[in-house]
Amino acid sequence: MTIAVTTPTGRVGSRAVRLLLQAGVRPRVLVRDPARLDPATRDLVDVRRGDLTDTAFVRAATAGARTVFWVDPTPPTGADPVAASEQAAAGVVEAARAGDVARVVLLSSVGAELRRGAGHIDALGRIEESLDATGADTLHLRCGYFFSNLAMSLDDLARGVLPTQFHPERPMAWVDPRDIGDVVAARLLAEDWKGRVVQGVHGPEDLSFVQVAEILTGALGRPVRVRAVGDDDVREALGAAGLPPGAVAAIAGMAAGTRDLVPEQPRDVLTTTPTTLAAWAYAHLRPALDAAMRDGAEGAAG
Numbered sequence: 057m058t059i060a061v062t063t064p065t066g067r068v069g070s071r072a073v074r075l076l077l078q079a080g081v082r083p084r085v086l087v088r089d090p091a092r093l094d095p096a097t098r099d100l101v102d103v104r105r106g107d108l109t110d111t112a113f114v115r116a117a118t119a120g121a122r123t124v125f126w127v128d129p130t131p132p133t134g135a136d137p138v139a140a141s142e143q144a145a146a147g148v149v150e151a152a153r154a155g156d157v158a159r160v161v162l163l164s165s166v167g168a169e170l171r172r173g174a175g176h177i178d179a180l181g182r183i184e185e186s187l188d189a190t191g192a193d194t195l196h197l198r199c200g201y202f203f204s205n206l207a208m209s210l211d212d213l214a215r216g217v218l219p220t221q222f223h224p225e226r227p228m229a230w231v232d233p234r235d236i237g238d239v240v241a242a243r244l245l246a247e248d249w250k251g252r253v254v255q256g257v258h259g260p261e262d263l264s265f266v267q268v269a270e271i272l273t274g275a276l277g278r279p280v281r282v283r284a285v286g287d288d289d290v291r292e293a294l295g296a297a298g299l300p301p302g303a304v305a306a307i308a309g310m311a312a313g314t315r316d317l318v319p320e321q322p323r324d325v326l327t328t329t330p331t332t333l334a335a336w337a338y339a340h341l342r343p344a345l346d347a348a349m350r351d352g353a354e355g356a357a358g
């Protein structure tokens with residue numbers, strides 16, 4: 057009944073590991089540097105050390121696990137991020153096809169249902185299809201836009217700006233990755249689901265970027281206003297930062313391809329998770345922004 061968890065040091069994976077431990081389960085974790093595991097949990101898990109982009113390692117490290125939680129580890133910054141993500145999943149796909157793994161829970165995304173035209177999200181659609189073809193039981197958790205993506209905009213937020221490539225006024229699903237970890241752990245532990253299951257993980261409410269800016273204004277204690285950024289401006293900035301054309305397409309394509317999407321899974325009791333953006337931003341983004349602004353001020357003074 058072994059449960060194997062990838063990315064146990066990540067936001068979602070670390071939460072899932074902790075809940076499995078609290079459920080009395082000793083998970084197997086696939087980790088490239090065990091020193092990065094939470095010291096409180098390090099001795100309570102079975103470690104398989106290796107890189108998730110190493111297909112042979114993943115194939116061997118997942119074998120014999122009844123259930124695997126797969127998180128795509130590849131950043132969208134390489135020459136062909138969609139192909140790289142597909143290749144990274146090859147080991148777990150093979151283990152499932154061979155019957156060495158009975159069930160796979162995939163951290164997927166809203167937009168994976170499009171299958172193409174959504175940049176790097178296309179990779180998750182392809183991994184869904186590859187896993188579905190194995191005959192194993194598969195559960196695809198199609199998550200909304202992580203709250204934690206806001207931490208990529210600290211410099212802009214320090215200037216009171218929230219840039220977005222999405223429609224500023226159009227609501228979409230925003231979710232705390234920790235809450236996703238809760239759903240992951242519950243599904244890893246549950247034995248009731250079979251076959252192919254798709255579940256949305258949509259956070260507490262749909263929010264537009266304009267609403268997000270209002271919430272951040274309160275939670276951060278400083279005014280924040282939205283600035284709409286066009287697809288071409290995003291592509292130009294990514295190219296100017298030195299990213300290869302494939303990475304530019306993969307990153308810019310995510311918002312461009314999903315901004316008009318109505319998710320296949322409607323918001324309901326199964327997809328709605330509890331943590332509000334206001335609570336998350338106060339607990340996580342506010343201290344991160346304060347620290348970034350302090351560092352910036354010290355850098356300017358020094």
Ligand SMILES: NC(=O)c1ccc[n+]([C@@H]2O[C@H](COP(=O)([O-])OP(=O)(O)OC[C@H]3O[C@@H](n4cnc5c(N)ncnc54)[C@H](OP(=O)(O)O)[C@@H]3O)[C@@H](O)[C@H]2O)c1
Pocket residue numbers: 063064065066067068069087088089092106107108109127128129130163164165166199200201202205233
């Ligand atoms: N951002 C969104 O809005 C969104 C929406 C839907 C789905 N997702 C999915 O969410 C996932 C990210 O989840 P997260 O936020 O929990 O992750 P995270 O906190 O960013 O952590 C990344 C994890 O990946 C591990 N990792 C990276 N490269 C690795 C490699 N080559 N070998 C082994 N481990 C590797 C890291 O391990 P180390 O500690 O060793 O660095 C870390 O545990 C992505 O797959 C993405 O597709 C994101």
